[in-house]
Amino acid sequence: MYTQAMDIPDESGKKLASVSNAPSEQEAAFEARIEADGRIEPQDWMPEAYRKTLVRQISQHAHSEIVGMLPEGNWISRAPSLKRKAILIAKVQDEGGHGLYLYSAAETLGTSREQMLEGLHSGKAKYSSIFNYPTLNWADVGVIGWLVDGAAIMNQIPLCRCSYGPYSRAMIRVCKEESFHQRQGYEALLVMMQGSEAQKAMVQDAVNRLWWKCLAMFGPPDADSPHSAQGMRWGIKRISNDELRQKFVDATVPQAKVLGVTLPDPDLKWNEARGHYDYGQIDWAEFWNTVEGNGPCNKERLATRVKAHNDGQWVRDAAQAYARKQQERAMKEAA
Amino acid sequence: MNAPADYLLHLADNAVVLGQRNAEWCGHGPILEEDIAMGNVSLDYIGQARLLYQLAATRLGGDATEDKLAYFRDDTQFRNYTLLELPHNGPLVGYAKADRDYATTIVRNFLYGALMVLVWDALEKSSDSDLAAIAAKSLKEARYHLHHAADWVVRFGDGTEESHQRVQAALDHLFPYTEEFWTPSAVEDAAVASGAGVDVRTLRAAWDAIVNDTLGQGTLVRPQGRGYVPEGKHGRHSEHLGYLLGEMQGLARAHPGATW
Numbered sequence: 001m002y003t004q005a006m007d008i009p010d011e012s013g014k015k016l017a018s019v020s021n022a023p024s025e026q027e028a029a030f031e032a033r034i035e036a037d038g039r040i041e042p043q044d045w046m047p048e049a050y051r052k053t054l055v056r057q058i059s060q061h062a063h064s065e066i067v068g069m070l071p072e073g074n075w076i077s078r079a080p081s082l083k084r085k086a087i088l089i090a091k092v093q094d095e096g097g098h099g100l101y102l103y104s105a106a107e108t109l110g111t112s113r114e115q116m117l118e119g120l121h122s123g124k125a126k127y128s129s130i131f132n133y134p135t136l137n138w139a140d141v142g143v144i145g146w147l148v149d150g151a152a153i154m155n156q157i158p159l160c161r162c163s164y165g166p167y168s169r170a171m172i173r174v175c176k177e178e179s180f181h182q183r184q185g186y187e188a189l190l191v192m193m194q195g196s197e198a199q200k201a202m203v204q205d206a207v208n209r210l211w212w213k214c215l216a217m218f219g220p221p222d223a224d225s226p227h228s229a230q231g232m233r234w235g236i237k238r239i240s241n242d243e244l245r246q247k248f249v250d251a252t253v254p255q256a257k258v259l260g261v262t263l264p265d266p267d268l269k270w271n272e273a274r275g276h277y278d279y280g281q282i283d284w285a286e287f288w289n290t291v292e293g294n295g296p297c298n299k300e301r302l303a304t305r306v307k308a309h310n311d312g313q314w315v316r317d318a319a320q321a322y323a324r325k326q327q328e329r330a331m332k333e334a335a
Numbered sequence: 336m337n338a339p340a341d342y343l344l345h346l347a348d349n350a351v352v353l354g355q356r357n358a359e360w361c362g363h364g365p366i367l368e369e370d371i372a373m374g375n376v377s378l379d380y381i382g383q384a385r386l387l388y389q390l391a392a393t394r395l396g397g398d399a400t401e402d403k404l405a406y407f408r409d410d411t412q413f414r415n416y417t418l419l420e421l422p423h424n425g426p427l428v429g430y431a432k433a434d435r436d437y438a439t440t441i442v443r444n445f446l447y448g449a450l451m452v453l454v455w456d457a458l459e460k461s462s463d464s465d466l467a468a469i470a471a472k473s474l475k476e477a478r479y480h481l482h483h484a485a486d487w488v489v490r491f492g493d494g495t496e497e498s499h500q501r502v503q504a505a506l507d508h509l510f511p512y513t514e515e516f517w518t519p520s521a522v523e524d525a526a527v528a529s530g531a532g533v534d535v536r537t538l539r540a541a542w543d544a545i546v547n548d549t550l551g552q553g554t555l556v557r558p559q560g561r562g563y564v565p566e567g568k569h570g571r572h573s574e575h576l577g578y579l580l581g582e583m584q585g586l587a588r589a590h591p592g593a594t595w
C-alpha cells in the first residue's frame with residue numbers, strides 16, 4: 001500500500017543538478033508523448049529530473065510497503081482467530097509483493113534494489129509516516145485496512161494513469177489488492193462493532209489514534225507541496241493532495257456512520273455550499289516531526305529493517321556463492 | 336472408518352504450531368522473496384490446521400469449534416511434535432530472546448516437510464474420506480514446502496563456509512528431535528487400526544532416502560541419533576510451547592465467547 005509522502009523531499013534525488021544535454025528532438029518527443037497522455041517506457045529517452053523524481057517516488061512507495069509489513073505483522077502471532085490470522089498473514093504478504101513489483105518498476109529506471117535499500121537504511125529515503133505509529137490493539141489491523149489501505153487507494157488510483165508505463169501497470173495490480181484489503185479490514189471492524197463493549201472500545205480507540213494520521217498521508221497542503229506542480233505537468237501526479245484528502249474524507253464519513261464509530265474531529269460536518277465535508281486542522285508540526293525521523297516508532301522500524309537486512313547477509317551470500325559454483329560446474333561440464 | 340479426533344488434533348496441532356513459528360519471519364526475512372515465501376508456507380500450515388480442527392470439531396460435536404480447539408486448549412493438551420515448537424534460534428534456546436537463525440528455520444521445515452510429503456501421500460488413501468480430501472490438498476503444499484526447504488539446505492551446505500557451518504549446526508541441533516516421528520503412540524496406533532491413519536514407522540526408509548539425498552547434495556553430515564526422545568505428541572513438551580501458546584492464545588482468551 002501506501003504512497004503518502006510521494007512528494008516529500010528526501011535526499012535520494014539530490015543530484016538533479018546534472019542537466020542533460022539531450023538533443024532537443026528527444027526532448028520534444030518526450031514532451032509530445034506526455035502531452036498526448038501516452039506512456040513513457042524504460043527504453044525511451046526521458047529528462048534526468050523526470051527519472052530522478054520517479055525513482056524517488058517509486059522507491060519511497062516500495063519502502064512504505066516493506067516497512068508497512070511491521071506494524072501489522074506485529075499482530076500476526078496474536079490474531080484472535082485462525083481465520084483472522086490467515087487473512088492477516090496473506091495481507092502482509094501481499095504488501096511484500098507490492099514492494100517487489102515496485103522495486104522492479106524502479107529498477108527499470110536504472111537504480112538497483114540494493115541502492116534503494118541503502119537509501120532506506122541510511123535514512124536518506126523516506127517511507128510513509130503512517131508506519132511510524134504503533135499498533136496497540138487488535139482493531140488497529142482492521143482500521144489500517146479500512147483507513148490506511150483506503151487512503152492508499154485514493155492516492156494510487158490516479159497513479160494507474162501515471163505517465164511512466166511500468167509504474168502505472170504496477171499500480172493497477174496493486175490497487176486491486178489494496179481494495180481487497182480495505183474491504184477485509186472494514187468487514188473485520190463490522191464484526192467487532194457487533195460484539196462486546198470491549199471489542200467496540202478497541203475499534204473506537206484505534207480510529208481515534210489513526211484518523212488524523214491517515215489524513216496526513218495525503219501529504220502537505222497544496223500550498224506547501226514543493227514537487228506537485230512539476231509532477232502534474234509530467235503526468236506523475238494527477239490530483240492534488242488536498243483534493244485527494246477531501247475525496248477520502250467524503251468517502252469515509254458515511255462508512256464510519258455505518259460502522260458506528262465516531263471520527264475524532266469536532267469540526268467534521270457537511271458543508272452544503274461546498275458539497276463536501278469540512279474537517280479540522282491537521283497537526284502539521286507533528287507530521288513533519290515524524291517525517292524527520294522523530295515519531296514514536298521511526299527508530300524502531302528502521303532499526304528492524306536494517307537488522308533483518310544485516311542478519312540476512314549470510315543467506316544472500318550463500319545463495320550467490322552456490323549459484324556461482326553451479327555456473328562453474330556447468331561450464332566445466334560443457335568444456 | 337473415521338479417524339479418531341485425537342489423531343486429527345495431532346495433525347492440526349503440528350500445523351498450527353509450525354505455522355505460528357514460521358510467521359515470526361514476516362517482515363524480518365533475509366530477502367524480500369524469502370519473506371514472501373515463508374509467509375506462504377505459514378499460510379499453508381494455518382490453512383491445514385483450520386481444515387483439520389474444523390473436521391475434529393465436527394467429529395467431537397458439542398460446542399467444539401476450530402478456534403476453541405486452537406485457542407482454548409492448554410499446552411499439555413497439544414499433541415504436536417516437540418521439533419515444531421522450538422524457537423528459530425538453534426541451540427541458543429532457553430527463554431532468552433535470541434536472534435532468529437534462518438538455517439534453523441529451513442532445516443526444521445526440511446525435516447518436517449520430508450515427513451509430511453510421505454504422510455499426506457499415505458493419508459490420501461485414508462478410510463476417512465474427509466481426511467483423505469485434506470491430505471490431497473495438503474500434499475501439494477507439502478511438496479512445495481519440501482522443495483523450498485531442500486533447495487536452501489543444499490544452497491547453505493554448498494554455499495559459503497559460514498552458511499555450511501550454520502546449516503550443519505542447525506542439523507546437529509534439530510536432528511535428535513526427529514526421533515519422535517518414529518516412536519509409537521496410542522493415538523496413532525488407534526488411527527492405524529481404524530484404517531484412517533498411517534503408521535509413520537513404515538515411512539522411515541523413504542524419509543531417510545529424501546534426507547540423505549539432500550544432505551549429500553549439500554555436502555552435509557547426517558548427525559547420529561542420541562539418547563533423548565521428545566514426547567510432544569504425548570503432551571509432554573519443551574519449555575517453549577508455553578510461550579508460543581501464551582502469545583497465540585492470549586487475546587482470544589481475554590475475550591472468551593467473542594466473535595472476531
Ligand SMILES: [Fe+2]
Nearest residue numbers: 001002095098
Ligand atoms: Fe500495498
Ligand SMILES: [Fe+2]
Nearest residue numbers: 001149178181
Ligand atoms: Fe494493502
